[in-house]
Amino acid sequence: MSRLKVAVLMGGASAERAISLSTGRQIVAALDRAKYDVRALDPAALAGAPIPSAPPSAAGGAHVTAPGVALAPGVELAPARIERLAPREGPDRPDVAFIALHGRGGEDGAMQGMLDLLGIPYTGSGVLASALAMDKAMAKLVLRARGVPVPEHVATTRRDLLDAGALRARVADTVGYPAIVKPNAEGSTIGCTRATAPEDLEAAVREALRHDTLALVEPMLQGVEITAGVLGNDEPCVLPLIEIVAKGGFYDYEAKYAPGGSTHIIPARISERAAERARHYAAESHRALGCRGMSRTDFIVVDDEPWTLELNTVPGMTPTSLLPEAAHAAGIEFPALLDRLIALALEPRA
Numbered sequence: 001m002s003r004l005k006v007a008v009l010m011g012g013a014s015a016e017r018a019i020s021l022s023t024g025r026q027i028v029a030a031l032d033r034a035k036y037d038v039r040a041l042d043p044a045a046l047a048g049a050p051i052p053s054a055p056p057s058a059a060g061g062a063h064v065t066a067p068g069v070a071l072a073p074g075v076e077l078a079p080a081r082i083e084r085l086a087p088r089e090g091p092d093r094p095d096v097a098f099i100a101l102h103g104r105g106g107e108d109g110a111m112q113g114m115l116d117l118l119g120i121p122y123t124g125s126g127v128l129a130s131a132l133a134m135d136k137a138m139a140k141l142v143l144r145a146r147g148v149p150v151p152e153h154v155a156t157t158r159r160d161l162l163d164a165g166a167l168r169a170r171v172a173d174t175v176g177y178p179a180i181v182k183p184n185a186e187g188s189t190i191g192c193t194r195a196t197a198p199e200d201l202e203a204a205v206r207e208a209l210r211h212d213t214l215a216l217v218e219p220m221l222q223g224v225e226i227t228a229g230v231l232g233n234d235e236p237c238v239l240p241l242i243e244i245v246a247k248g249g250f251y252d253y254e255a256k257y258a259p260g261g262s263t264h265i266i267p268a269r270i271s272e273r274a275a276e277r278a279r280h281y282a283a284e285s286h287r288a289l290g291c292r293g294m295s296r297t298d299f300i301v302v303d304d305e306p307w308t309l310e311l312n313t314v315p316g317m318t319p320t321s322l323l324p325e326a327a328h329a330a331g332i333e334f335p336a337l338l339d340r341l342i343a344l345a346l347e348p349r350a
Contacts, residue, residue, distance in 0.1 A: 003033075003034070003035060003036055003037040004035060004036050004037065004095045004096065004342070005036075005037045005039070005093070005094045005095045005096075006031060006036045006037065006038050006039070006094060006095070006096055006097075006098055006342065007039050007040075007041050007080075007085075007094035007096075007097045007098065007120075008024050008027050008028050008031075008038065008039070008040045008041065008097075008098045008100055009024075009041050009042075009043055009080065009097055009098065009099050009100060009101055009106065009111065010023065010024025010025070010027075010028075010040055010041070010042060010077070010100040010101065011024065011042035011043070011044050011077065011101070012042070012043055012044050012101045012102075012103070012105050012106045013043075013044045013104075013105055014101070014102060014103030014104045014105055014106060014107075015103055015104075015186065015190050015211065016102035016103035016190065017044070017103075019102050019316055019318060020100055020101050020102045020103075020106065022316075022318040022319070023100045023102065023316050023317040023318055023321070024040060024071070024077075024100035025071050026317045026318060026319065026324075026334075027098060027100050027317055027338060028040050028071045028072050028075050029071070029072050030334045030335045030338055031098075031335070031338055032335055032339070035339070036342075038072075038075055039075065039078065039092075039094070040071050040075055040076065040077045040078065041077075041078055041079070041080035042077050042078070042079055042080060043080040043101070043105070043106070043111065044079075045079050045080075046080055046082065085118055085120065086118055088119070093120070094120060095121070096120070096121045096122065096123070096342055096345050096346060097115055097120050097121070097122040097123070098122070098123050098338070098341070098342065098345075099111060099112075099122050099123050099124050099314055100314070100317065101314065102314055102316065103186065103190075104134075104185070104186075106314065107130060107133075107134055107312075107313060107314045108130055108131055108134040108135075108185065109126075109127040109128065109130035109131035109134070112124075112125070112126055112127045112130050113127045121345050121346055122345055123293050123294075123341045123342065123344070123345040124291075124292060124293045124294060124313055124314055124341075124345070125289075125290065125291045125292045125293065125295070125313040126290070126292060126349060128290055129289045129290040129291045129292065129313060130313050130314075132289045132290075133289055133291070133295070133310075133311045133312065133313045134185050134313075135184060135185050136182070136184050136185065136216055136310055137153070137155055137184050137214065137216060139289065139310065139311060140153065142288055142289060143285055143288055143289075143308060143311075145288075146284055146285075146288040147284070148281050148284055148285055148288065148308050149281070149305065149306070149307050149308060150307065150308050150309075151218045151219050151221060151307055151309070152174055152175060152218070152219065153174075153175065153216045153217060153218045154167075154170055154171050154174050154175055154216070154217040155184070155214055155215070155216055155217075156205050156209075156214070156215045156216075156217060157209070157213060157214060157215075158209055158213075160205070161202060161205060161206070164201070164202050167201065167202075167205070168198045168201055171195075171198075171201060171217050172198065175217050175218060175219045176219055177195065177196060177197055177198065177220075178194055178195065178196040178197075178219075178220040179194070179195045179201070179204075179217050179218060179219060179220055180192065180193075180194060180195075180217070180218045180219070180220050181193055181194070181195055181201070181204035181205055181207070181208050181215055181216070181217050181218075182208055182215065182216050182218070183208045183209070183211040183212035183214070183215060183216075184212050184213075184214040184215065184216050185212055185214070186211045186212055190211060191207055191208045191210060191211035191212070192208070193207050193208070194220060195217070201217070204217075205217070221300040221302050221307055222300075222302065223300045223301045223302035223303075223307075224243060224268065224269065224270055224300070224301040225243065225244045225245075225246075225298070225299070225300055225301075226241050226242060226243050226244065226268045226270065226278060226298075226299050226300075226301060226306070227241070227242050227244060227296055227297065227298045227299070227322050227326075228241050228242075228278055228279060228281075228282035228296065228297050228299065228326075229242075229282075229294070229295075229296045229315065229322065229323040229326040229327065230282050230283060230286045230291070230294065230295045230296070230297070231293070231294055231327070231340060231341075231344075232286075232293075232344065233292045233293065233344055233347055236283050236286045236287065236291075236295075238279040238282050238283050239323070239326035239327055239329070239330050240266050240267055240326050240329040240330055241266070241267055241268040241270070241275055241278055241279070241326075242264050242265065242266050242268060242322055242325060242326055242329075243264070243265040243266075243267075243268035243269055243270070244262055244263075244264060244265075244322075245262060245263040245264075245265065246262045247262055247263075262320075264322065264325055266325070266326070266329045267329075268301075270301050270304075271304055273304055274301050274304045274305070274306055277305070277306050278299050278301070278306040281297065281299070281306055281308055282295075282297040285297050285308060285311050286311070289311060289313075291311070291313055292344065292349070293341055293344045293345060294313075294314075294315060294323065294341060294344075295311055295312060295313055295315070296311070296312045296315040296322060296323050297309075297310070297311045297312075298310055298311075298312075317334075323337075324337060
């Protein structure tokens with residue numbers, strides 16, 4: 001049998017480029033060459049935009065910054081060119097795309113829509129689920145309607161900063177302090193800061209709005225931070241729950257990606273009642289948003305109640321990432337996880 005042609009889409013032009021490069025590197029290295037003809041493609045230049053510089057990080061991908069850099073024997077990172085992907089026949093057209101893109105342009109439905117138009121199957125969720133999950137405010141509306149507990153929030157724009165006193169009062173009434181302030185459609189805690197008191201709020205909102213036109217202010221819940229990975233399409237399976245203990249007490253960019261930045265504990269040290277609820281909410285969130293292939297839902301457990309923070313449709317696959325670790329705890333090694341995701345991608349979409 002001929003090998004399946006797999007295009008690993010990695011890099012991109014978002015603020016999470018470095019993480020995507022690290023994710024893609026791990027995937028390229030682990031795909032079984034007996035099964036797959038692997039090529040790595042960087043879509044950063046598709047829209048004519050310059051390739052962004054990666055933020056400082058210990059994510060292991062910042063040194064892979066441009067096409068032409070070898071990722072594995074016989075595989076180089078090449079620019080994704082639409083004229084090569086578009087023809088129905090041709091040596092460069094992949095049988096399936098493995099999306100290893102994080103953030104805007106890769107995780108928000110844009111890349112998924114392009115691949116749908118080209119007729120190329122791809123890993124993970126489709127356009128609507130990707131867009132909903134990326135838009136935290138919209139995801140909250142959908143999840144709350146399905147009975148999934150999500151924290152209250154205040155949505156803010158630059159216009160709200162014209163009356164900082166009114167904004168502080170609205171946050172105090174709805175959310176309280178300390179609070180977390182984050183961009184509405186960004187990942188990897190980029191632009192996310194804490195407002196421990198009202199006087200911190202304006203600066204925190206301005207920082208979030210540097211990355212988005214909408215910022216969310218949420219209560220800084222105190223409890224056990226856990227995450228639940230999910231695999232599957234119509235019948236999602238929840239992987240073992242992981243407890244996250246950030247070295248500095250806050251699961252920020254460095255805690256997520258720097259070696260030793262956080263400790264992961266499996267199984268999570270929560271009651272069976274809380275664990276059962278978290279598993280239910282993770283599967284329900286996956287179904288409610290219409291996710292496919294994989295997702296990862298993050299929670300804070302407070303007094304035995306898991307509060308849903310957000311859902312990721314393209315979880316990281318870096319050396320410190322959570323979904324591969326949860327799969328390993330379930331007896332699914334990394335190459336087998338990739339096999340499963342590709343098989344799920346090739347199942348017919350509704």
